[in-house]
Amino acid sequence: MTGSLRVGTRASALALTQTTTVAERISSLSGAVHELVRIRTEGDVHKGSLTQIGGTGVFVAALRDALLADRCDLAVHSLKDLPTVPAEGLNVAAIPERADTRDALCARDGLTLATLPDGATVGTGSPRRAAQLRAARPGLEVIDIRGNVDTRLARVAGLSESGPGDLDAVVLAAAGLFRLGRESVITELIDPAVMLPAPGQGALAVECRTGDAVDSPFAAALKDYDHTTTRLAVTAERAVLRRLEAGCSAPIGALATVTGDVLTLQAVVCSLDGTQLLRLARSGGDLSVDGADALGVGLAEDLLAAGAAGIAPLTAQ
Structure with a gap:
């Protein structure tokens, strides 16, 4: 480890917000100065649907490679993006207290899932959300979309100044919208009875090299930062x-x-x-x-x- 704590992150606004929060907390607990290391992942480069480019694990591989190559000391992931098979040489040393687990509908004109008219277009890049949307409202047209939070919101009429929008609504993770301070665009927090979230949704994972989890200047901070109830649930x-x-x-x-x-x-x-x-x-x-x-x-x-x-x-x- 170098003189500062190098924390790897994707460069999207949401990733930077999440990683900054984590880095500041670990710095506070450990006394170490932190710096962010921006890593470009395959998911950022290729713009096809997630199922076409290999699933959400494409957002993780480059960060893990950076850890193993000693280009950073920690990597911060959205836990729902993390493959369930552990990476050799790496350890999820901290899972902070979870944010809101629910999915959020962001619709034009304050509409909800119940009040969207039949034929309304709803965008999502998640097969899980798409399937549960179709089950709850068979009359909706579900559109596969990609892009960051702002790109997706811009496709809904009235939710962005960048254009009129071509969709009636999008579904996003509530946690990300709250972390970005964009909760005002949420027209409905979807009840888990209607739409169960992705495993790990709303939680973050702080990953490090296996040895650093027990033998590093920040190991104790990671242990303190781990939230037992969240870890059990995820x-x-x-x-x-x-x-x-x-x-x-x-x-x-x-x-x-x-x-x-x-x-x-x-x-x-x-x-x-x-x-x-x-x-x-x-x-x-x-x-x-x-x-x-x-x-x-x-x-x-x-x-x-x-x-x-x-x-x-x-x-x-």
Whole structure:
């Protein structure tokens, strides 16, 4: 490690905002001065749909390469973008307290999911959101879109000064809008009963080299920054995804919550066209990381036994 704490980040406005918050907090806890290292990822270079260019993991690989090459000391990811298989030589040393997990509808004229007229166009780059939108409102036209938050919002009439917009609404992660101070564009926070979020949505992951997680000037700060309840919840959610052998962009939603001494996990597997949804839940009292992982694997087994592999494009059988 050099004299300052080098924190790797993508260069988008949201990534820079998230990374700056993390870097400032770790600096405060460790006493180290930080600097941001901007890394360009494949997801930033190629503008095709996520399913075409390899799923949301394309945003992660370059940051991990930078860590392994000692071009930065930490990398900050949106946890929902992180592949469920650990990277050799790297460790997710801190998962800060989670922000809002919900998806947000940003629509013209203050419209909600219930009041959008049939035939209205709604943009999203997520097969999970698209499938659940089609299930909740079969009369909507769901459009596949890419781009950063501002680019997407600019496509909705009345939500941007850059043009009239060609869509009636877009769906984005609420957490990102709140972090950017753009919550005024939200016309509805979609109830998880209608749209389960992506596993890990609303959470950030702070990744470092394995040795630095236990033997570095900032190791103690990372340990203090880790939020136990959030880690348990996202561990359970990501275990569902891992057991189903599905990518980050698969039409799968999951949400775990801790209430008292009980961890409750819900998950949904959707057909891409939204005509089939399989939604199940499980609860457990083992509030350890291993217990959370086992809960997620168990729910995934329940989903497979109920026919999940015949609904969504999964590798697991």
